[in-house]
Amino acid sequence: MSPRAGRAGVTGKAGRSARASGSREPSRSARALSNGEGGGTPERVRKVGPREHRKKKGGQPFIVLTGLSGSGKSQAIRALEDLGYFCVDNLPTTLIPTLAKLSLQTGGDITKVAIVVDVREGGFLSSFAKVFENLRKMPRLNPILIFLEASHATLVRRFSETRRPHPLAPDRSVTEGIRDERERMNAIRDLADEIVDTSDMTVHELRQFFMGLSRDRSAARLTITLLSFGFKHGVPVDADLVFDARCLPNPHFVPALRRRTGRDRAVAEFMERDTSSRAFMDRLTEYVRYVVPYYIAEGKSYLTIAVGCTGGRHRSVMIAERLRKALADVAGARVRVRHRDIGHS
Numbered sequence: 001m002s003p004r005a006g007r008a009g010v011t012g013k014a015g016r017s018a019r020a021s022g023s024r025e026p027s028r029s030a031r032a033l034s035n036g037e038g039g040g041t042p043e044r045v046r047k048v049g050p051r052e053h054r055k056k057k058g059g060q061p062f063i064v065l066t067g068l069s070g071s072g073k074s075q076a077i078r079a080l081e082d083l084g085y086f087c088v089d090n091l092p093t094t095l096i097p098t099l100a101k102l103s104l105q106t107g108g109d110i111t112k113v114a115i116v117v118d119v120r121e122g123g124f125l126s127s128f129a130k131v132f133e134n135l136r137k138m139p140r141l142n143p144i145l146i147f148l149e150a151s152h153a154t155l156v157r158r159f160s161e162t163r164r165p166h167p168l169a170p171d172r173s174v175t176e177g178i179r180d181e182r183e184r185m186n187a188i189r190d191l192a193d194e195i196v197d198t199s200d201m202t203v204h205e206l207r208q209f210f211m212g213l214s215r216d217r218s219a220a221r222l223t224i225t226l227l228s229f230g231f232k233h234g235v236p237v238d239a240d241l242v243f244d245a246r247c248l249p250n251p252h253f254v255p256a257l258r259r260r261t262g263r264d265r266a267v268a269e270f271m272e273r274d275t276s277s278r279a280f281m282d283r284l285t286e287y288v289r290y291v292v293p294y295y296i297a298e299g300k301s302y303l304t305i306a307v308g309c310t311g312g313r314h315r316s317v318m319i320a321e322r323l324r325k326a327l328a329d330v331a332g333a334r335v336r337v338r339h340r341d342i343g344h345s
Helices: 013-021 071-082 093-104 124-137 152-162 172-184 203-213 265-273 275-298 313-327
Strands: 060-067 086-089 113-116 141-149 196-197 222-230 241-244 302-309 333-339
Touching: 013 203, 060 071, 060 124, 071 086, 071 113, 071 141, 071 203, 093 113, 093 124, 124 141, 152 172, 196 203, 203 302, 222 275, 222 313, 241 275, 265 275, 265 313, 275 302, 275 313, 302 313, 313 333
Parallel strands: 060 113, 060 141, 086 113, 141 196, 222 302, 222 333, 241 302
Antiparallel strands: none
């Protein structure tokens, strides 16, 4: 989801709470956050009436994350960091323009910036509106203000689970702190380009939202490691998917192939000639090509697919090399191969 003209509103419990405190009800129909499968994610983000100062602007992305305590800002900044943003948490409000200027002067070293600012910083409420308005006036900078919130019940539950005091209520109840903060933050909420209700969002859904917002979905890269190994040397601990090829005919028992490896043409031809081996490899290739796009859509950065045989020199090596060729044309993925046990005799 890319930022558009207009102010965002919310749906659900948090939306009702916000409207009770004076926010206007959204007038456009809600759009669900994309979950990479064409729908199914609850509707949590709305956009309403266009405003002149929120017209879409080109330039270097500079995301400002703020919102209610307990709404998921820590998870959000980690998601942005995984997407290649230079991230700063709890930056003093007075230093925001300095960081913005520095990001424009780095000569391409820093192309995307995301910061978290909230009530933990003493001067935030009194000075942020003016600071952010000045950011919008900076040439070559595209500041995007994202406000995270959640329903009252959700925030109370999260504080109860973490056993942390509310920053505005060290000597009061969490409920009082949440109500106080929500009231104080209304003016900043009204400035936001995006308002996100995280009440029912998982960490993965939050990551999906930022992938869409930063328009990085097409640029995102999944690094796939095809790892061959021998079961007698142990299963790789870092494998996401493990496939067992020990059921296939073993070239080790062919004297002419024993000292060769799965990289050799003779071993590959031996396995391709066998009907059962070829069927196994075809179905494995079909499955892997089917699931990889889901890992890309999920925003996963690394995927290790391990293929094992007895010693890790013949069958697993050949299959890993075969998979490399089969995955070479998958968009958004970079494929590498590692043969862990090929050197074992």
